[in-house]
Amino acid sequence: MPNLAQLVSGKDYLxxxxxxxxxxxLEAGVQYCAAYPGTPSTEILTTLAExxxxxxxxxxxxxxxxxxxxxxxAAAYAGLRTIxxxxxxxxxxxxDTLQHINLATLGxxxxxxxxxxxDDPQSHASGDEEDTRWxxxxxxxxxxxxxxxxxxxxxTKYLFDLSEEFSIFCWLRxxxxxxxxxxxxxxxxxxKATRTAKFDRTxxxxxxxxxxxxxxxxxxxxxxxxxxxxxxxxxxxxPGKPELLxxxxxxxxxxxxxxxxxxxxxxxxxxxxxxxxxxFPSRLVVSHIQKAGxxxxxxxxxxxxxxxxxxxxxDARLASxxxxxxKGSGHMSYVGENNPDxxxxxxxxxxxxxxxxxxxxxxxxxxxxxxxxxxxxxxxWCPGCPHRASFYSIKNAIKRDxxxxxxxxxxxxxxxxxxxxxxxVTNLLHCMGGGIGEGCGMGQLKQFGFEQPVISIxxxxxxxxxxxxxxxxxxxxxxxMVVVVLDNSITxxxxxxxxxxxxxxxxxxxxETVSAEALCRTLGCRVEVVDAFDTKASTAMLAExxxxxxxxxxxxxxxxxxxxxxxxxxxHPYKVHVDAEKCKGDKCGFCYRILKCPGVAYDKVSxxxxxxxxxxxxxxxxxxxxxxxxxxxxxxA
Amino acid sequence: xxxxxxxxxxxxxxxxxxxxxxLSGMIGGAYLKKGYFAxxxxxxxxxxxxxxxxxxxxxxxxREYGPLMPEGKAHLILGLEPxxxxxxxxxYANPETVCISNVYPVIPAGVxxxxxxxxxxxxxxxxxxxxxxxxxFIDATxxxxxxxxxIAMNIVMAGALVGTGQLNLxxxxxxxxxxxNLPPARLELNYQALARGMKAxx
Numbered sequence: 083m084p085n086l087a088q089l090v091s092g093k094d095y096l097x098x099x100x101x102x103x104x105x106x107x108l109e110a111g112v113q114y115c116a117a118y119p120g121t122p123s124t125e126i127l128t129t130l131a132e133x134x135x136x137x138x139x140x141x142x143x144x145x146x147x148x149x150x151x152x153x154x155x156a157a158a159y160a161g162l163r164t165i166x167x168x169x170x171x172x173x174x175x176x177x178d179t180l181q182h183i184n185l186a187t188l189g190x191x192x193x194x195x196x197x198x199x200x201d202d203p204q205s206h207a208s209g210d211e212e213d214t215r216w217x218x219x220x221x222x223x224x225x226x227x228x229x230x231x232x233x234x235x236x237x238t239k240y241l242f243d244l245s246e247e248f249s250i251f252c253w254l255r256x257x258x259x260x261x262x263x264x265x266x267x268x269x270x271x272x273x274k275a276t277r278t279a280k281f282d283r284t285x286x287x288x289x290x291x292x293x294x295x296x297x298x299x300x301x302x303x304x305x306x307x308x309x310x311x312x313x314x315x316x317x318x319x320x321p322g323k324p325e326l327l328x329x330x331x332x333x334x335x336x337x338x339x340x341x342x343x344x345x346x347x348x349x350x351x352x353x354x355x356x357x358x359x360x361x362f363p364s365r366l367v368v369s370h371i372q373k374a375g376x377x378x379x380x381x382x383x384x385x386x387x388x389x390x391x392x393x394x395x396x397d398a399r400l401a402s403x404x405x406x407x408x409k410g411s412g413h414m415s416y417v418g419e420n421n422p423d424x425x426x427x428x429x430x431x432x433x434x435x436x437x438x439x440x441x442x443x444x445x446x447x448x449x450x451x452x453x454x455x456x457x458x459x460x461x462x463w464c465p466g467c468p469h470r471a472s473f474y475s476i477k478n479a480i481k482r483d484x485x486x487x488x489x490x491x492x493x494x495x496x497x498x499x500x501x502x503x504x505x506x507v508t509n510l511l512h513c514m515g516g517g518i519g520e521g522c523g524m525g526q527l528k529q530f531g532f533e534q535p536v537i538s539i540x541x542x543x544x545x546x547x548x549x550x551x552x553x554x555x556x557x558x559x560x561x562x563m564v565v566v567v568l569d570n571s572i573t574x575x576x577x578x579x580x581x582x583x584x585x586x587x588x589x590x591x592x593x594e595t596v597s598a599e600a601l602c603r604t605l606g607c608r609v610e611v612v613d614a615f616d617t618k619a620s621t622a623m624l625a626e627x628x629x630x631x632x633x634x635x636x637x638x639x640x641x642x643x644x645x646x647x648x649x650x651x652x653x654h655p656y657k658v659h660v661d662a663e664k665c666k667g668d669k670c671g672f673c674y675r676i677l678k679c680p681g682v683a684y685d686k687v688s689x690x691x692x693x694x695x696x697x698x699x700x701x702x703x704x705x706x707x708x709x710x711x712x713x714x715x716x717x718x719a
Numbered sequence: 720x721x722x723x724x725x726x727x728x729x730x731x732x733x734x735x736x737x738x739x740x741x742l743s744g745m746i747g748g749a750y751l752k753k754g755y756f757a758x759x760x761x762x763x764x765x766x767x768x769x770x771x772x773x774x775x776x777x778x779x780x781x782r783e784y785g786p787l788m789p790e791g792k793a794h795l796i797l798g799l800e801p802x803x804x805x806x807x808x809x810x811y812a813n814p815e816t817v818c819i820s821n822v823y824p825v826i827p828a829g830v831x832x833x834x835x836x837x838x839x840x841x842x843x844x845x846x847x848x849x850x851x852x853x854x855x856f857i858d859a860t861x862x863x864x865x866x867x868x869x870i871a872m873n874i875v876m877a878g879a880l881v882g883t884g885q886l887n888l889x890x891x892x893x894x895x896x897x898x899x900n901l902p903p904a905r906l907e908l909n910y911q912a913l914a915r916g917m918k919a920x921x
Contacts, residue, residue, distance in 0.1 A: 264758070266757065439790050695864070
C-alpha cells in the first residue's frame with residue numbers, strides 16, 4: 083500500500099477506491115478524520131491514519147459511526163475540513179446526526195464535511211444489500227457516486243469545496259466493486275493543511291426551528307441541482323441518436339460498456355453515465371432521452387435512478403416518451419451486484435440477439451468434466467481462533483443446562499457461528515449490539531410463561547460500539563440474561579483495528595484502556611472473566627450463570643485473536659501432531675466434525691485425522707479436547 | 720511486447736488468506752508502469768479468510784475496464800488452490816484459456832468432515848487440461864514450505880506465471896512490485912520464492 087502523502091503530482095498510481103478517496107481528501111486539505119471500521123469502507127481511515135503524523139491529521143477509530151460523525155461535525159464547526167466514513171449498516175447508526183446537519187448548517191468558520199458511505203451490493207460482507215442513495219435525499223445532502231477510481235478521487239475533492247461553499251455536509255456513495263477494487267488514478271498536488279480550529283461562542287447552530295431552515299436548505303439544493311445539470315461528472319458516450327439509451331451510475335457504466343462491446347452494439351446503444359445522483363439532473367436526463375428510441379436503466383439494488391428518470395420524463399410531458407426499461411420491466415434485477423453478464427442478458431433480450439459466452443459443445447464438456455466436482459467452501463473461523471473454543475463451550479453449557487437457552491448474537495467474526503460450518507447455536511442475528519437489545523427483551527418474558535435462559539453475545543469492539551446502552555436498559559428493567567462478551571482484543575473482522583479496550587489509538591499511540599469488566603461491575607452486574615481456551619471452566623461458568631436468576635450476568639471469554647497474536651509474537655506455541663495409533667478416525671471425528679478447525683481434516687488414505695500443516699496454528703485446542711488423546715501438543719523449545 | 724489480447728482478462732483465485740490480493744496488485748502494478756490501464760476486482764477482509772476468493776485483473780491499452788469480466792472470458796487463470804482453480808475454470812474458462820495452478824489442496828470444511836469428497840487430483844488436473852489450451856500444475860505450497868515460508872506460496876506462483884512466458888512480464892517487473900509492497904527484510908525470501916516458481920515450470 084503506497085504512502086498516500088508521498089505520491090507525486092501528475093503520476094499514475096494503482097489505487098484502491100478507498101485509497102483514491104483518502105488521497106482526494108488529503109489534497110482537499112482534510113484535517114480531521116473519524117470512522118468505525120466496516121467492510122468495505124475501512125481502508126479510508128486506515129490509510130489516512132497511516133499518514134496522520136506526517137500530514138498533521140487527527141485520525142481516530144471512534145466507538146461507533148454516530149460518534150465519528152459527531153466528532154467530524156464538531157471539527158467542521160471549528161473551521162476544519164473533515165471526513166467521516168462508514169459502511170452501509172454504519173450509516174444507520176450515524177443517521178440520527180446526519181439527518182439534522184444540513185438544516186443546522188456547518189456554521190460560519192468555513193469548515194467542510196464529507197461523509198463517505200460504502201454500500202455492499204451482493205452482501206459480500208454485510209447483512210443486507212441496503213441502498214443508501216435514498217437516505218442522502220432524505221438528509222438533503224448532495225450525493226455523488228463515482229464510476230471509476232479517478233472519479234472517486236476527483237469527486238472527493240469537489241465535494242469538500244461544495245460543502246464549504248454551501249455550509250452543508252456532502253455525501254459520496256461508493257460500493258464494494260470500487261471500494262475494494264483497484265485502478266489507475268493520476269494524482270494532483272498535495273500540501274499539508276494548516277487551518278487552525280476556532281469557534282465563535284456568540285453563535286448557535288441547531289436544526290431548531292426547522293421550517294424556516296428547511297426552506298433555506300430547499301433553496302440551496304435547487305442551486306446545487308442547477309450545477310449538477312451541467313456537471314462534468316455526468317457524461318454521454320455513443321451515437322447521436324441511439325436506438326437504446328442506457329442511463330446508469332456507479333458500476334453500471336463499466337458493466338454496460340462491456341456488454342455493448344461483447345454484443346457489438348456500439349453503433350446502436352449510448353450510455354448516459356450519471357455521477358450526480360442527488361439532486362437529480364432531470365433536465366440533462368430528459369434531453370438525452372428525447373434523442374433515444376428506448377431507455378434502459380442500469381444500477382445496483384434499488385431502482386433509484388430509474389424512479390427519478392421516470393419522474394423526470396413524466397414532469398417533462400414529452401409528446402412521445404420512450405419506454406423506460408429496467409427493474410420495473412424485469413430487464414434488470416433488484417438483487418445482487420451488477421456485472422457485464424447481467425447487462426448482456428438485458429441487451430440480448432431487448433435487441434433479440436443470442437449471446438453465447440461459450441459454444442454449446444464446450445459447455446457440454448465443461449458440465450461433464452467439472453460440475454459435480456466443485457464442492458463448496460464455506461466460511462469458518464481461522465485455525466487458532468478463540469471463537470471456536472467459545473462456541474464449543476456455549477453449546478455444551480446450553481446442553482448441560484437443558485432448558486433450551488435462546489442465543490442472540492450480533493456482528494463480528496463470531497457471526498460465522500450462524501453459517502453452515504459454525505456450531506449454529508445462534509438463534510437471532512441482526513446488527514451491531516442487537517444481540518444485547520434482543521436478549522434484554524427475551525429476558526423480560528417471564529410473565530408470559532417464557533422459561534428459557536437467554537444468552538446474548540457481543541464482541542469486544544461491538545461492546546463499545548452499540549452494546550452498552552442496551553446493557554444499561556437490561557439492568558434497569560431487570561432483564562434476566564447472560565451477556566457473553568467474546569473478547570479477542572481487537573476489531574478482527576475488518577482487519578485488526580484497535581478500539582477503546584485496546585490501549586492504542588488509530589495512529590498507534592498509547593492511550594487509556596477502557597475496561598469492559600470494570601464498566602459492567604460499576605453498572606452492578608456480576609462479571610466473570612475466563613480464558614476462552616479453558617473450555618471446561620468456560621462451560622461450567624456459563625452453566626452456572628444461566629442458573630443465576632439475579633438479573634444481568636456478564637461472562638467475558640477472553641483470548642487474543644490468533645492472527646493478531648501471530649503478528650505480534652511471530653511464533654506458534656506448540657508443535658502438534660496426530661498419533662495415528664490412538665486416533666479413531668471416522669468413528670470419532672471430533673476434531674474435524676465437531677470442532678471443525680481447518681487445521682485438521684479427515685485423511686482418506688489413512689482413515690484418520692491429519693494435521694493440515696500449511697494451515698494449523700498449533701494452538702493446541704484440538705489436543706486439549708481430543709476424546710482419545712490422539713492429538714499431541716508439545717511445547718516448543 | 721504487447722499483451723496477447725485487449726482487454727487481457729486474468730483470474731487469480733484461491734482461499735482467503737493465501738495472498739491473492741498481493742499477487743493481483745503486483746501484476747496490475749507492473750502493467751500500470753508499462754502504460755496500461757489495469758483494473759482489479761477482489762473480495763477481501765478478514766471475513767473472507769478460509770473462503771473461496773478470487774481477483775479479476777483486466778489490462779488494456781484502450782480504456783479502463785470494469786473490475787468484473789463477463790463469464791467465459793478469462794485469458795489466464797492463476798490458481799493458488801486446485802479446487803478453486805476448477806471453480807474458476809467452470810465460470811471463466813474457454814478453449815483459449817491458459818491455466819497455471821498450485822496442486823496443494825486446502826481442505827474445505829465439508830471435505831474435512833468426510834461429508835463431501837475433494838475432487839481426485841488426477842481427474843481435476845485432467846479436466847483443467849482438457850478445458851484449457853494449456854495448463855501447468857505446480858506444487859507451490861511444498862516449495863514454500865521447503866523455504867520455511869508457507870506464506871510465500873503466492874510468490875512461488877508468481878514465479879511460475881513469469882516462467883511460463885504467458886504474460887509479457889519479467890521477474891524484474893515483479894521484483895520491482897515486491898520492493899514497493901514488502902518490507903526490505905522480507906525481500907530476499909520472496910526473490911527466492913519467485914526464482915523457485917520460475918524454475919518449477921522451466
